[in-house]
Amino acid sequence: MxxxxxxxxxxxxxxxxxxxxxxDLLDLAADAATSAMRDADTDMSxxxxxxxxxxxxxxxxxxxxxxxxIGQTGIPVxxxxxxxxxxxxxxxxxxxxLLGGExxxxxxxxxxxxGKMGLLGGAAKGKPAKKEFAPKGRYxxxxxxxxxxxxxxxxxxxxxxxxxxxxxxxxTAEQFAKVAQKNHAHxxxxxxxxxRKEFSLEEILAADVISWPNTLPMCCPTGDxxxxxxxxxxxxxxxxDPDVRRRAxxxxxxVLTSDPWVAGGQVQPDVNTLTRQAADKAYEQAGISPxxxxxxxxxxxxxxxxxxxxxxxxxxxxxGAGDFIDSGAPWRDGRTPVNVSGGLLxxxxxxxxxGVANLYEVATHLRGEAxxxxxxxxxxxxxxxxxxxxACAVHILEARAA
Amino acid sequence: MTGRIPAVDYLALEPEPHLVARVxxxxxAEYFDxxxxxxxxxxxxxxxxxxxxxxxxxxxTVVHRAAxxxxxxxxxxxxxxxxxxSVKANLLGTNDPAAIMxxxxxxxxxxVAGVDDDGVEAIAFAFEQIGGVA
Numbered sequence: 364m365x366x367x368x369x370x371x372x373x374x375x376x377x378x379x380x381x382x383x384x385x386x387d388l389l390d391l392a393a394d395a396a397t398s399a400m401r402d403a404d405t406d407m408s409x410x411x412x413x414x415x416x417x418x419x420x421x422x423x424x425x426x427x428x429x430x431x432x433i434g435q436t437g438i439p440v441x442x443x444x445x446x447x448x449x450x451x452x453x454x455x456x457x458x459x460x461l462l463g464g465e466x467x468x469x470x471x472x473x474x475x476x477x478g479k480m481g482l483l484g485g486a487a488k489g490k491p492a493k494k495e496f497a498p499k500g501r502y503x504x505x506x507x508x509x510x511x512x513x514x515x516x517x518x519x520x521x522x523x524x525x526x527x528x529x530x531x532x533x534x535t536a537e538q539f540a541k542v543a544q545k546n547h548a549h550x551x552x553x554x555x556x557x558x559r560k561e562f563s564l565e566e567i568l569a570a571d572v573i574s575w576p577n578t579l580p581m582c583c584p585t586g587d588x589x590x591x592x593x594x595x596x597x598x599x600x601x602x603x604d605p606d607v608r609r610r611a612x613x614x615x616x617x618v619l620t621s622d623p624w625v626a627g628g629q630v631q632p633d634v635n636t637l638t639r640q641a642a643d644k645a646y647e648q649a650g651i652s653p654x655x656x657x658x659x660x661x662x663x664x665x666x667x668x669x670x671x672x673x674x675x676x677x678x679x680x681x682x683g684a685g686d687f688i689d690s691g692a693p694w695r696d697g698r699t700p701v702n703v704s705g706g707l708l709x710x711x712x713x714x715x716x717x718g719v720a721n722l723y724e725v726a727t728h729l730r731g732e733a734x735x736x737x738x739x740x741x742x743x744x745x746x747x748x749x750x751x752x753x754a755c756a757v758h759i760l761e762a763r764a765a
Numbered sequence: 766m767t768g769r770i771p772a773v774d775y776l777a778l779e780p781e782p783h784l785v786a787r788v789x790x791x792x793x794a795e796y797f798d799x800x801x802x803x804x805x806x807x808x809x810x811x812x813x814x815x816x817x818x819x820x821x822x823x824x825x826t827v828v829h830r831a832a833x834x835x836x837x838x839x840x841x842x843x844x845x846x847x848x849x850x851s852v853k854a855n856l857l858g859t860n861d862p863a864a865i866m867x868x869x870x871x872x873x874x875x876x877v878a879g880v881d882d883d884g885v886e887a888i889a890f891a892f893e894q895i896g897g898v899a
Contacts, residue, residue, distance in 0.1 A: 503774025
């Protein structure tokens with residue numbers, strides 16, 4: 364059924380993720396945006412609002428800069444930054460514009476040109492001429508605290524999220540490593556993935572430790588890429604070409620959360636509560652249960668993260684994430700395929716693009732157009748992103764009823 | 766000038782090293798940073814509270830690839846202190862995940878984290894396993 368207030372994806376595209384030193388942010392965004400409009404059989408003359416998600420060049424008004432490459436039509440532009448949920452937030456802002464009646468066709472773009480940034484989360488500062496201890500900042504610190512008072516680097520934060528779960532529920536390093544084994548194996552079927560190399564469990568466990576239990580293949584790479592969606596309202600969809608309607612994918616739930624206060628959450632970020640709250644609300648909005656999901660694209664920035672999110676997204680029994688990966692359930696031929704794209708671990712994680720690209724992935728499966736990696740007969744899928752600060756977005760998509 | 770200064774202002778060095786939380790007088794939520802208000806109940810009054818020096822490791826990682834210029838490996842732990850307060854610091858004495866998982870009771874200790882050009886030592890806190898390394 365096409366309710367007037369439903370929002371539909373009618374165009375979806377992403378660039379290959381990887382390292383493209385000769386392309387700038389606008390090249391990547393223009394590629395994804397024009398591909399998504401072509402996919403929707405539309406162009407900038409029909410688009411009523413543009414939302415743009417980007418993190419590392421967020422103060423550059425990239426939405427307007429993109430318009431100057433693909434079409435300046437005077438429409439409202441929203442530039443969005445929201446940690447690793449930036450792309451998903453751009454999609455959500457586009458939805459709010461449609462639901463608010465500002466427009467009836469929206470273009471949402473996520474893009475990042477990162478290059479080889481290395482470890483994220485530990486910004487280096489220049490040294491003053493004379494070293495004289497004086498308390499600075501909100502903790503009155505006199506030295507840089509990374510490595511002195513534990514770690515706040517991304518691999519370490521998500522490793523600690525994993526070991527917290529492991530200490531409570533008995534997960535092993537091998538079980539965490541199986542997540543990476545799965546996602547790298549999945550990526551071999553995805554021509555858009557940054558890496559497409561399979562690793563054995565032994566290779567993953569024996570690889571360089573970055574932040575235990577995460578070894579190198581258990582950490583996502585930095586990289587470049589873009590993704591874009593064209594969205595429209597149910598009312599508008601009824602007026603579009605039958606081929607566009609046939610391939611339309613319904614956004615059955617769209618939820619954005621931030622991290623609520625929990626004891627200790629300002630010391631070690633709590634990636635669980637906001638994900639649980641987003642997931643529960645999304646299942647309620649869509650009127651489905653986790654058992655109804657044909658595929659899930661979740662935020663596996665590190666292998667430890669994917670494992671705890673099995674539990675946070677209610678894909679497994681409470682405390683049972685280790686058994687869930689052991690059972691093979693999240694493999695592409697399992698009960699609830701997770702990250703059949705290769706996930707962030709192998710497909711890549713150009714930060715601003717990620718939360719759009721996972722919607723592209725699920726929509727492509729629901730349209731039956733995912734090629735070698737197609738989950739046959741997929742009708743319902745979920746996407747999840749979380750970024751530290753924190754922000755979490757969960758979307759549930761449904762194929763158009765035949 | 767020589768002397769000692771805490772690496773962070775929530776570490777008290779006297780009479781024995783311990784941590785001091787800023788506690789919301791309305792709801793009891795504990796914080797370590799300068800506050801504008803309480804993130805839990807929106808109260809704006811805080812009082813200092815000395816925290817226990819022993820606790821339990823609830824999460825950890827062993828960092829092998831560190832930020833440029835930092836020696837590695839080092840172990841980061843999240844510790845729930847007895848009687849309240851959750852804090853992150855280094856664990857001294859072991860970088861072995863199996864040993865950390867086998868014995869999660871720890872106590873606060875201190876170490877010199879740096880010396881400035883006047884010879885002042887920055888004293889940081891860390892934890893060590895109670896009863897030594899398992």
